[in-house]
Amino acid sequence: IAGITQAPTSQILAAGRRMTLRCTQDMRHNAMYWYRQDLGLGLRLIHYSNTAGTTGKGEVPDGYSVSRANTDDFPLTLASAVPSQTSVYFCASSDSTGGTDTQYFGPGTRLTVL
Amino acid sequence: GQNIDQPTEMTATEGAIVQINCTYQTSGFNGLFWYQQHAGEAPTFLSYNVLDGLEEKGRFSSFLSRSKGYSYLLLKELQMKDSASYLCACMDSNYQLIWGAGTKLIIKP
Numbered sequence: 253i254a255g256i257t258q259a260p261t262s263q264i265l266a267a268g269r270r271m272t273l274r275c276t277q278d279m280r281h282n283a284m285y286w287y288r289q290d291l292g293l294g295l296r297l298i299h300y301s302n303t304a305g306t307t308g309k310g311e312v313p314d315g316y317s318v319s320r321a322n323t324d325d326f327p328l329t330l331a332s333a334v335p336s337q338t339s340v341y342f343c344a345s346s347d348s349t350g351g352t353d354t355q356y357f358g359p360g361t362r363l364t365v366l
Numbered sequence: 367g368q369n370i371d372q373p374t375e376m377t378a379t380e381g382a383i384v385q386i387n388c389t390y391q392t393s394g395f396n397g398l399f400w401y402q403q404h405a406g407e408a409p410t411f412l413s414y415n416v417l418d419g420l421e422e423k424g425r426f427s428s429f430l431s432r433s434k435g436y437s438y439l440l441l442k443e444l445q446m447k448d449s450a451s452y453l454c455a456c457m458d459s460n461y462q463l464i465w466g467a468g469t470k471l472i473i474k475p
Contacts, residue, residue: 292467360408
């Protein structure tokens with residue numbers, strides 16, 4: 253693994269179903285983030301984690317949950333998907349212990365909820 | 367509220383120079399980032415400014431004026447591969463990134 257990986261690459265999901273988007277990084281970054289990107293809007297932060305064992309809510313957390321059991325993994329769960337959650341989801345990580353906090357992104361998951 | 371403004375779309379000619387502007391209003395300021403995003407791909411880091419002035423990296427330069435809440439990304443010697451969206455983002459007082467909607471840059475031969 254090099255950098256950040258996300259799975260699946262894309263998914264079509266029926267409304268009401270539960271779905272977990274996976275994110276793994278091998279850079280030993282302490283901080284990780286989940287964003288959604290919709291046409292015409294900037295990236296919007298869903299949830300974040302500053303370090304393993306802690307999580308926080310971003311700008312648009314409703315309908316989503318996260319966990320951070322270890323440094324490398326940061327899964328995002330949609331408990332009961334709705335069509336408004338159709339979007340491209342990006343996971344990112346950064347080393348926020350000093351320096352510029354530059355965020356590095358995974359390749360994204362394109363999710364369609366019908 | 368917090369706001370990042372940048373033009374929706376710009377067009378430029380191969381070999382020319384283009385300047386993409388970004389204005390921001392955030393609660394606190396801990397730096398400004400520019401990212402490049404090709405269609406269907408992830409954003410990739412281009413530059414970071416936290417002090418006023420110009421940062422140069424090859425064909426790309428980024429400028430910041432904190433007093434004016436203003437930044438620009440300057441791309442020189444444009445190549446067709448520079449066709450992409452350019453995202454401006456500010457880090458607020460909570461060290462969270464606030465993102466603009468992005469500027470789609472179209473390069474014509």
